[in-house]
Amino acid sequence: MHNNDPHAPHDAQGENPDVEAGNLEIETLKLQLSEQQALNAELREANLRDHAELDNQRRRMQRDLDQARRFANEKLLNELLPVYDGLERGLAVETGDVASVREGISLTLKSLLKIAENNGLVQVDPLGQTLDPERHHAVSMVDAPGAVPNTVVNVLQKGYVLNDRLLRPALVAVAKGE
Structure with missing residues (x-):
């Protein structure tokens, strides 16, 4: 007689095929779980490395930016040193007539304007031009016979x-x- 009770103990000759299939499936799932856990650990490690690398890169870029800001004017200031030296030499002269002092100041101003021009600075001297509210600030209106209305007749400050x-x-x- 054969016992069909699923809860009955099995005979020693062989195990139930359903149990064997279940055990095989459990072992397969355990293997897949351990593989996924290992992959998860690798991905977490890679993520941490990438995050650390981004932080380091951000710090390097901030340091480079700070350095660039600190020394941005280095070229300009280096070009201004001869102007500074010329002014000091002019002030050191005890004797001299007004014409030579004026000539020295004129040369120094030309040198200074050239340096400013080389660094992108352009002077706005609108004498005789029509008033441009984008570039000129009118501080007064004066009678100027022969001048076209709204024309700049005097530059108080360039x-x-x-x-x-x-x-x-x-x-x-x-x-x-009129």
């Missing part, structure tokens, strides 16, 4: 443009209309 961007508008007086 303006400056740095690389096509207005740094300071020119302060001007313009001709009144």
Whole structure:
């Protein structure tokens, strides 16, 4: 007689095929789980390395940016040193007539303007031009016989443009209309 009770103990000759299949499936799942855990650990490690590398790169870039800011004016200041030296030499001269002092100041100013030009600074001297509110600041309107209305007849302070961007508008007086 054969016992069909699933809860009955098995005979010693062989195991139930359902149990064997279940055990095989459990072992396969355990193997897959351990593989996935190993892969997960590798991915976590790679993620940590990438994160650390990004942090290091961010710090390097910040350090480079700080250095660039600190020394951004180095070239300009190096070009200004001869102007500074010329002014000091001019002040050291005890004797001299006004004409030679004036000539020295004129040469120093030309040198300074050339350095500024080389670094993108352009002077705005609008004398005789039509008032441009984008580049000129009218501080007064004056009677100017023979001048076209809204024309700059006097420049009180020159303006400056740095690389096509207005740094300071020119302060001007313009001709009144009739």
